[in-house]
Amino acid sequence: MREYDLFKELTVALVVVGLVTLTLSAVFGSPDEKSITMKSWAAAPDDFVTTATAELAGTSETAGYGPPYNSTPDATQTIGPLDLQSLSGVQIPIDTATDLVTGPLSTLNDPPAGLAIWDSASDTQRGDWATAYTDALAKAPDNDPARVAGGSYGPVPELTGALLTMAQQGALDGVLQAKDAFYNFDYTRGTLFLGDGTYFPDLAAAAHLTGDQWGMMNETGNTPGQSWLWLFSFWYQVEPFASAENADLLIVLLMLVLSLLLMLVSFIPVLRDIPRWIPVHRLVWRDYYARRSG
Template sequence: MRGRKPRRDPVPDSGAFPKRPYDLVKEFTIALLATVVLTVGLAAVFSSPDETPVTLARWARIAPSDFTATAAAELAGTSGTAQYGPPYNNTPGAGQKIGPMSLQRAAGVTIPINTARDFVLRPLTAAPKAASVSGALAAWRTAPARRQQQWATAYADALGKAPGGDAARLPPGDYGPVPVLISRLLELARAGALDGELVAAGHFYQTDYTKPLLFLGDGSYLEDQARARHLAGDQWGMMNETGNYPGQPWLWLYTLWYQIEPFSSSGNADALVWGLMALFTLAFVLVPFIPGVRSIPRWSGVYRLVWRDYYRSHRTARRH
């Protein structure tokens, strides 16, 4: 018995279908213009402001007193970075802890920074300098460490008492070569040379902005700019945009803990918040393996609401 040949459907005649002209270029142009107008309109209403970058040059021009005081603290080794501890230096007792464990000290010094050398002396040595600056550098390097500390500390203390922190109005004192060094560093910063020196130091590719950011963070100018835009830590910072739109809403849970006790008043807030968020992340990862918790979606029936079209059609099919 011969098998039947499979029946083939007739091939439709392409000429039997109606045709109409179609202008692909026109449609592309209309779509492009509509997209551009929509993008520009939404960007004008919802985009973040185009803020001027905060640089060492801008800082030195707008707030020279703050820059000078910060540079003196870097030279004296009393700035925030100089006393931060790992990963920048081995400051005794520095480093946040979770209980008895110091995460910073466990990781060690991975980005070694000596603030006097890296932020002040090395840029001054690399830049063109007058004879007075060369002499000041030589005097600093040949002096004992204790003497260097006395000079820098005396200069920093005098700046704090000077009217408006103006270095030109300092009373006479034993400051050694510090006034010459700081004055020249201010000149380099105002000219924009210090930004490049700190980024390029020890790197072929100038993409590591760690040192300029740390220098900026040791002063009050950067914090003042952040606070003016409601981006300080106690103002629910850590945002991309400023104004009415928070930008990165997924950070709310992380920043929430900084606003409440015991985190808000703890010197170990960063470590404690990191540890808490690590526990939350681990709990979310283990949800499929925790009895009872993993059954909550099935008990709640939310999935039936999400897939309501499927269950509605399924019930209809069963009735028929």
């Protein structure tokens, strides 16, 4: 039995730990960035229209991602015959042309006339229109949609222009989010659409958040980021993971093995002996071991 100062413990817990937390937040905290929206993306109409055209053409990254969004052949990451990505199947089906472009446009009170033309055209004709417009955008000065030369683009310029206007007015975010229900907090479609362009990845690179920059960010607010992600991020920086096309699958399996080792550490002869060889715990509980040895 010994005296115990509860007030001292409370002071340390609230004041000392609070000051340490505030100091660490100021030094290592994540930046308090504003939410990225379709409206903010629409301020870069060249990238927005180019990405919308790729969604119509079915050439975007999302269009060829594979499960769980679509069944694109040979799109999954595998290790020999092991194809974990395909096990769950297509759980979030996304047709990029319909879900990200024509579908949102159809919700307008006055939909563009080009929707009917697009819907009645064959898949081949749609692909030709979208491909031709993609090439024209690449040749336009600064990829500016307003400076694209004339050509056989069908309704593609009208559809992408209407979608751009919809985004600039702030209406596109809600439509993409509330596809199946009015109250919906599923940001999958909007995030995939953003990721198919260059605007979103450029913001990530500027904030040092890309995979080769070791970046990690917590939810908005000046608080420390997710420190536990460093172990996942680490493996992407070293070979053979850094150059592997199936790096995601390899790292998931590696982390699974490491997690199992951690769970079973008390049963593994060599690992369970490490505390005896490196007795850090004796420093933590040095008073106990001092009394015990005495």
